[in-house]
Amino acid sequence: MKNFTLHMQRIMRISLVLYILFFSCSQLLMAEANGQALRKPASLVIGHQTTLEQAIQRLSQTAKVDFAYDARHLGVAGLTAHPAAYRDQPLEKILTAILAGTDILFKEEIEGTITLYKPQQPGRIHGRVTDDRGEPLAGATLTVNTLNRSYTTDSEGAFSFSAQPGVYDVEVTYVSYTTQRKQVSIQSGQSVELSFTLQAAEGALSEVVVVGYGTQKKINVTGSVAVVNGDDLNNRPITNASQALQGVPGIYVNQAGGQPGADGATIRIRGVGTIGGGGKLNPLVLVDGVEYPLSAVNPADIESISVLKDAASSAIYGSRAANGVVLITTKLGKRDQTTIEYSNYFGAQEATYLPDAVESSVDFMEWYNKAMVNQGGNPYYSEELINEFRTNPTSLVYPNTNWMDLMFGTAPIQEHNIRFAGGTEKTRYNLSAGYLGQDGVLKGMTGADRYSLNLKINSELSKRVSIEGGVMASRWDKDEPKAGISTVMNRIMRMVPIQPAGRMEDGRWPDSWVLTPGQNSFENPLIWAAENYQKQVTDRMLINLALNYRIIDGLLFNIRASANEGRYDMRDWNTPTMLYNVKTGAPTRYSSASVATLVDYGSKEQRLNTTSTLNYEKTFGSSHNLSVLGGFSVETFKGSWRQASVQGFPTTELPELNIGTANQATTGTSYEDALLSYFGRLQYNFRNRYLFEFNSRYDGSSRFAEGNRWGFFPSLSLGWRLSEESFLQDATWLDDLKLRGSWGQIGNQEIGRFQYVNSVSLGLGYPFGGTYAPGSAVTQSKDPTLSWETTTMSNLGLDWSLFNGKLTGEFDVFRKRTDGILRAVTLPAQVGALGGPVQNLAVVDNSGFEVSLSHTNRVGDFTYQLGAHLTKIRNEVVELMGEEVISGSRITRAGDPIESWYLLKTDGLFQTEEEVANYPSITSRVGPGDVKYVDLNEDGKIDGNDRYIAGSTFPDFTYGFNLSGGYKGFSLSTVWQGVSDVSVRLNGNMAMPFNNGAGLTKNWITDSWTPENPNALLPRITTRHQYTAENFSDSDFWLYDASYLRLKNIQLAYTFQNAALRKIGIDRLQLFVNGQNMLTFSKMKLFDPEQDLTGEHIGKYPSVKIYTAGLTVNF
Amino acid sequence: MNMRHQKLSILLIIPVCLCLLSCESLLDTKPTDFYTEDSFWKTATHAEEATTSAYQALLHNDLYNEQTPFMFEVMTPNAYHKDNFQSAHDFAIGAHSATTIGMNLVTWRGCYRGIGRCNMVIDRVPAIEMDEALKTRLVGEAKFLRAFYFQKLNVLFNGVPLVVTSPNGADHSALPRAAYAEVKQQILQDLNDAIASLPADYPAASSGRATKGAALALKAQVHLQDHEYTEVVSAIDELIALEKYALFPDYNGLFRKANEGNSEIIFDVRFKSPQVRNSYDIIHAQYNTQAPLQELVEAYQMKDGLSIEESPLYDPQNPYANRDPRLAQSIVYLGAPWRNRVADAADLHQTGYTFRKYTEYNETTVGTIANSDVNYVILRYADVLLMYAEALNELHGATQAVYEAVNAVRQRPSVDMPALPAGLDKDAMREAIRLERRIELAGEGAYFYDIRRWKTIEQEMVGPVHTHSGAVIETRNFDPQRDYYWPIPYTEIDLNPALIQNPNY
Helix, strand or coil, X not given: CHHHHHHHHHHHHHHHHHHHHHCCCCHHHHCCCCCCHHHCEEEEEECCCCEHHHHHHHHHHHHCCEEECCHHHHCCCCCECCCEEEEEEEHHHHHHHHCCCCCCEEEEEECCEEEEECCCCCEEEEEEEEECCCCECCXXXXXXXHHCEEEECCCCCEEEEEECCXXXXXXXXXXCXXXXXXXXXXXXXXXXXXXXXXXXXXXXXXXXXXXXCEEEEHHHCCCCXXXXXXXXXXXXXXXXXXXXXXXXXXEEEECCCXXXXXXXXXXXXXXXXXXXXXXXXXXXXXXXXXXXXXXXXXXXXXXXXXXXXXXXXXHHHHHHCCCCEEEEEECCCCCCEEEEXXXXXXXXXXXXXXXXXXXXXXXXXXXXXXXXXXXXXXXXXXXXXXXXXXXXXXXXXXXXXXXXXXXXXXXXXXXXXXXXXEECCCEEXXXXXXXXXXXXXXXXXXXXXEEEEEEEEEEECCCCEEEEEEEEEEEEEEEEXXXXXXXXXXXXXXXXXXXXXXXXXXXXXXXXXXXXXXXXXXXXXXXXXXXXXXXXXXXXXXXXEEEEEEEECCEEEEEXXXXXXXXXXXXXXXXXXXXXXXXXXXXXXXXXXXXXXEEEEEEEEEEEEEEEEEEEEEEECCCEEEEEEEXXXXXXXXXXXXXXXXXXXXXXXXXXXXXXXXXXXXXXXXXXXXXXXXXXXXXXXXXXXXXXEEEEEEEEECCCCCCCCEEEEEEEEEEEEHHHCHHHCCCCCEEEEEEEEEEEEEEEXXXXXXXXXXXXXXXXXXXXXXXXXXXXXXXXXXXXXXXXXXXXXXXXXXXXXXXXXXXXXXXXXXXXXXXXXXXXXXXXXXXXXXXXXXXXXXXEEEEEEEEEEEEEEEECCEEEEEEEEEEEEEEEEEECCCCEEEECCEEEECCCCCCEEEEECEEEECCCHHHHHCCCCCCCCCCCCCEEECCCCCCCCCCHHHEEEEECCCCCEEEEEEEEEEECCEEEEEEEEEEECCEEECECECCECCHHHCCCECHHHHHXXXXXXXXXXXXXXXXXCCCCHHHHCCEHHHEEECCEEEEEEEEEEEEECCHHHHHCCCCEEEEEEEEEEEEEEECCCCCCCCCCCCCCECCCXXXXXXXXXXXXXXX | CHHHHHHHHHHXXXXXHHXXXXXXXXHCCCCCCEEECCCCCCXXXXXXXXXXXXXXXXXXXXXXXXXXXXXXXXXCCCEECCCCHHHHHHHXXXXXXXXXXXXXXXXXXXXXXXXXXXXXXXXXXHHCCCCHHHHHHHHHHHHHHHHHHHHHHHHHHCCCCCCCCCCCHHHHCCCCCCXXXXXXXXXXXXXXXXXXXCCCCCCHHHCCCCCHHHHHHHHHHHHHHCCCHHHHHHHHHHHHHCCCCCCCCCCHHHHCHHHCCCCXXXXXXXXXXXXXXXXXXXXXXXXXXXXXXXXXXXXXXXXXXXXXXXXXXXXXXXCCCCXXXXXXXXXXXXXXXXXXXXXXXXXXXXXXEEECCCCCCCCCCCCCCCCCCCCEEEEEHHHXXXXXXXXXXXXXXXXXXXXXXXXXXXXXXXXXXXXXXXXXXXXXHHHHHHHHHHXXXXXXXXXXXXXXXXXXXXXHCCEEEECCCCCEEEEECCCCXXXXXXXXXXXXXXXXXXXXXXXXX
């Protein structure tokens, strides 16, 4: 009966949820039956020996109704019915008569079924929660899982609630204390006292952390592992899971720009360990044990993230671990509990920084003329023209266009997540779905939608065998401008105020009637937004199935098979748009393209992996704890892409490949990789005091030639928990103190495929007789002996926890050296202009320290947490075979950090002709107001030989704070992120005046040098041009300090948890407001300091502030 | 239940263990989109593909795509470049130095790319079992191309590393520069081999390949460069005797795609959209980065055969009227019909001019701009006739043969200029031929080599140059002690210290 009632309750609860969420017609399920069966006429004859139960059974047969009851609970045994005969009487009447004299009641709860029950008085459970000193704990949470309810203790630590008779598990949780669970049995009408005395937890060190191929108690971890708890990410508008790593000590997370669908952050764990780009520098990311891209993970599905930073923890991933490993565990329901959680937020985004462009056409033309005169030329715009603009009001013919205002604006964002999670004794599950919809602040061209689904199940089939599996799927729909974002951003930064925005009255697009020098045509970005598009769709799916078999106690076999599939489709539609002279209406030229082109691109990839492990754990005696893990993994990767494009469209109404008639072109290819690995781990500890761990991996990769393809990556680590030693036993304030040290080697195989094969490339054809004939040639010299890059890393760390976990911290020093860095040797061009062979050449060092401190406390109802962390990294190229790799204004050479800024040194501005005459000058035109370059090598000339290392593209220091507090239902949390000792050199359109036909920012009008303004920040105005080396050579004058401290996130939330809510089926309701990137402290004002630091122009998608408000509701 | 699961688990373990033994072959991935050197050089198809790639090196941005070929015109008094693409502007104004990287590097690299591919063909094709006639021809084509690439380098740098075997880092990385004469000897030897092995023409499907005529024309050019006039004349006599070439009647039309492979073309760089496009249309229509200078426009005669100073037909108010018809066919000026409208100052934003030659659109068609596939002409019969005239005049003075050659060029139907006045002496004829070359080959990059050969560059590339309105757009300079040869790219010297820089850099 009790179970039945509970069951009904659950049905009702769930249907209420469905009702609220989906406005469905689920009333059917929850409606009270209207008692039809009870009104049914029935006949029944009861003899002298008829038991009550027999009578009911007969009634059930004759009246054709079902009865539901628990005979034992009702206590019907031995009860008889009074002899009587009933003919065609309502069932209700018959039942009332035969049950007279018993305390059994009846009702028709479900139509057609009559439930028999005994009335029960609810019982009451009350008690107190105290700590081990007897102090009351206010605000502790009691959870009654079977009732799916929770309660909170009052200021005296007391609680009291009523419950139907039955047996319940009551669990008490409280910050910094261990969870306690008790079983209680209540009889009808009984009041039971239940008290809890909680033990202080051993702080954060009681946590279990996810490590490679398993979990480990944090107190026993000897490597360097940082953990992010999924709860810390709640409600934050994290649009890409990579942003979730912001604030993790030792990790540099840089989110350059806020383009929807393309705002993933760059993650560098312990510096830049190798020379090269992109994939070669990224950490390995595993989701539930399988390699999977972060961008495809819904942050709301993350239970925890472990970042394996040193070789000791990452060596078990061998050849892909050189840049660190990020392990993501997704959520799974809890035993004996059902949760439905729905959360959402709605918000707005706006650009953090946009260049403050001159929007007055008169100012623009006058300053252009000044620049021309300053550089020895003639004014370009006539006084008459400038006056025409000055005297006419703003119009399409006389525009004063502010392109930043026009192109950028506030954009909405919203996210919805729903999660069904729970479990029984043996099975746990999670089913969740999410939607993120984000428009771009660049209007009309950008935006993205993400749809995600995560299903995960874990079930014990028997005592020895369990299975787990899941499907994770996501889709990104992303809008880009045609030809991609960088092209359009560059165009926007090139627009000038004299160019007309908008359409002419008849809908045609205007062309500027005033020429802009440096621009061949007016490539109006509004046209790109209106007439063209690029649509991108990315699908990802991860299918994951594992089986655990406990062969004997302590010996566990696990096999996991997974498929990770990805597909990407892109369609780019580019149509010609004719412009018309805004004054005369005559057709002038095409805005950009002169012919319609459709490009259709598709790629797909598939990663299959089988991993098997055998794990043995045993404690010998009471002191020797041993754990051994062995395993192997087979991984194959296949990918392909294809592209088709066509022109010759009879109409732009029909953008399909089969409509175009001219210049059909197709291309594509496929590729594959394989990785075979054997790995193992040996852990031993003596009384949890002396810890020893050995990890290793033996990897075979298809990226290398036979004979060089196997690499061995070992690591060794030791730990000493001083707090377990007798001499520290008296220090009761000390929960834990551990010293740990590690050494290990890890590899990197990201060098592209077949670098070891002497190849003859195709695609070098030539049209003979009007027909394209295939051509082939050797285009690159190869070195078949190349092999792994090896990173050797040592780490020394100290972990501590004081005062019951109130003060915790970690300190690590590390040294990381990457040997045999794969680099293409440059051959002199006389060797057939061949690309040089990739060889194991360079050596790079990274060394530094990380420190993090955390303080958690409670004062009455007020709880707070303060966290701070700081990382210092020094990067140095140790060996580059005498090469100096200069890319633009950056250099990579031995003795300096990778990609350092390599620029001329400057010493302010020339003030007088005399000063100019006494200095070596860079061109013959240098005059007062121009930049003064320092002749560093004192050879009397200013040239490339005077360059020096002027700054770094990677911050020396990264730091952050997490400050949060809570009072009763309120909580406020902040995440601060900072970097320092890093520079960025901004160049190009808008960063420098009149670059390539672009405009200028207002600070040139107020802050550039004139004889009247000799203390100006900027030199006298000239156009940034090939011949204006006097001011715009690559120099430190234009190197900006990109250090910043940023309030990455601030969140204020209020949580309702009370009886009134529970009456309508809601366990918990949280309302919150959230702000992303709200405050930034930086010297850099021209553009957002958190940007791609090696990207030298500001024509990039701006970073965004996001304001959101939303709710989380649990049923 | 229990037992069944356990059995199932064991069944799963077995295949896993079996895989351990067989998986290693997974690592033997095979390339699917390129040959390996082990599988190449086996068949006639391979030989043809390799030879094709030696032509393909011409299409690279380093040589005949993008703005690169036009930069040679920018480095003459004929045109101006607003930016500094490949440092061509620095070279034009004499501001280049030992550390200048641009035209010198791309030409060096582009030619050695071609040489490397020719060397592979010349090295490897002879060992392939295939049709002998085809084999001989392919090797001949490679030798022609090798000579072409080396000639470019030898003239521009004055002696370069002589690499004649398949590219190999160990063998070739440290080779020093060979003497000019040594390189020249190799060029002539290759050309003689090519002349002997190449056909005079091809079936239509193979047009665009190097011919005997092309090798002869190039040989004439090699000798003309060093003023070896007798050899020039004999090579051209041999070429004429092939009876394969004639001036194409339509001067502007001879550059057009529709007339690909016309009777005047001896060797050209071929393009074909969509596989191999060039940027010529957009460069001339939009970028205007190779903008003709007033100096070139003024050099065009009036249609009476007199200069603008001498002719009564010249009207400064209407300067483009009554001019040598090649002006309107080669150059777009303000007010000229162009792309189905009239060219305005916004179009011709640099000097008031752009080139019409090497564009696919014309007076009445707008053109697609993006799909330009006009061929770039390297050797044509008019050029050969003018070389012939130049050599004959230097040898024998203004003979009838000289007049015939020059007048043939001046009087093709679409040009129809008056014949040169009779009775010119050798010096006057020399001047007439030089002007004729400048006009006939305007915009084709030939003048760059001509003024060096004639040494007139020392005057022509010194002083200001002008836009259509007469405004000075820049001032040029030329150092005769240094600038006849380009600096070896210093980046190449860094990689191969055996390369010695040219004097005075």
